[in-house]
Amino acid sequence: MPHNPFHDTSMPMTSVKSGSGYEVVPDVYCLTVQIVNVYFVGTPDAPKDWVLIDAGMPRSEEMIINAAERRFGAGCRPRAIILTHGHFDHVGAVVELAEHWDVPVYAHPLELPYLTGAQAYPPPDPSVGGGMVATLSRFFPNDPIDLGGYVHPLPADNTLPDMPGWRWLHTPGHAYGHVSLFRDQDRALIAGDAFVTVKQESLYQVITQHKEVNGPPSYFTPDWDAARESVRTLAALKPQVAMAGHGMAMEGDALRKGLDALAVNFDVTARPQHGRYVDD
Ligand SMILES: [Zn+2]
Ligand SMILES: [Zn+2]
Numbered sequence: 001m002p003h004n005p006f007h008d009t010s011m012p013m014t015s016v017k018s019g020s021g022y023e024v025v026p027d028v029y030c031l032t033v034q035i036v037n038v039y040f041v042g043t044p045d046a047p048k049d050w051v052l053i054d055a056g057m058p059r060s061e062e063m064i065i066n067a068a069e070r071r072f073g074a075g076c077r078p079r080a081i082i083l084t085h086g087h088f089d090h091v092g093a094v095v096e097l098a099e100h101w102d103v104p105v106y107a108h109p110l111e112l113p114y115l116t117g118a119q120a121y122p123p124p125d126p127s128v129g130g131g132m133v134a135t136l137s138r139f140f141p142n143d144p145i146d147l148g149g150y151v152h153p154l155p156a157d158n159t160l161p162d163m164p165g166w167r168w169l170h171t172p173g174h175a176y177g178h179v180s181l182f183r184d185q186d187r188a189l190i191a192g193d194a195f196v197t198v199k200q201e202s203l204y205q206v207i208t209q210h211k212e213v214n215g216p217p218s219y220f221t222p223d224w225d226a227a228r229e230s231v232r233t234l235a236a237l238k239p240q241v242a243m244a245g246h247g248m249a250m251e252g253d254a255l256r257k258g259l260d261a262l263a264v265n266f267d268v269t270a271r272p273q274h275g276r277y278v279d280d
Helices: 061-072 094-101 109-115 131-137 224-236 252-269
Strands: 021-025 028-033 036-041 051-053 080-082 105-107 151-153 166-170 179-183 188-192 196-198 211-214 241-244
Touching (some): 036 061, 036 241, 080 094, 105 109, 109 151, 196 241, 211 252
Antiparallel strands (some): 166 179, 179 188
């Protein structure tokens, strides 16, 4: 039976940074769970009015609950959980968290089959991405999870439940029902995996992370044309701060230049030259 590196705590990728967090803007807190970020949207002075964006790695529920209680107080619970998409590293603890807090989960209608046990994602493509990611991606689980009655489609009018001022945009490509969240007032963007702010090769080496705008994680992206159009849509929003599923938040000029360059050069810099979802 293959050894699953994600369950080996001696591996450096379950790094020193896992479980630590920081405030990106006053009402958005980023918590890094091993390799992936979750976001708490809300301020500690309103501990009943916050929302969790994404749900981390499998078995990270305790880490997420502890971080939430440090920020919002003991026994706190969010009003809702919102998923940017259903990949394993964004929904790992979602069933446990929805049950523990007894709160609704929202996702794009196209993601619902993967969240209700109806359908499995296409398998990851280990032939793209290079190096460690290629080696690891064969271990990535792609079994569907089943949220049962906890999961609901996002409102059709692009508003977000319990997130006044925010709206969701359909940004498919990396996943069919991938969404990004945007707040016009301060141009804050929660990008999921539509793009990431870390090098592809170091996605799973959080210790060596260096901020840089990059295309979506390639081993899971089934539609590169849609992924490119989604990056262009997000670049056109001219975000002031971007919080992605992988990597540290970026802001200002560095963000805009990086995102504009990715939008223009996407087919050269982001799209893999070969691979399961490229050649056909
Ligand atoms: Zn993903
Ligand atoms: Zn991801």
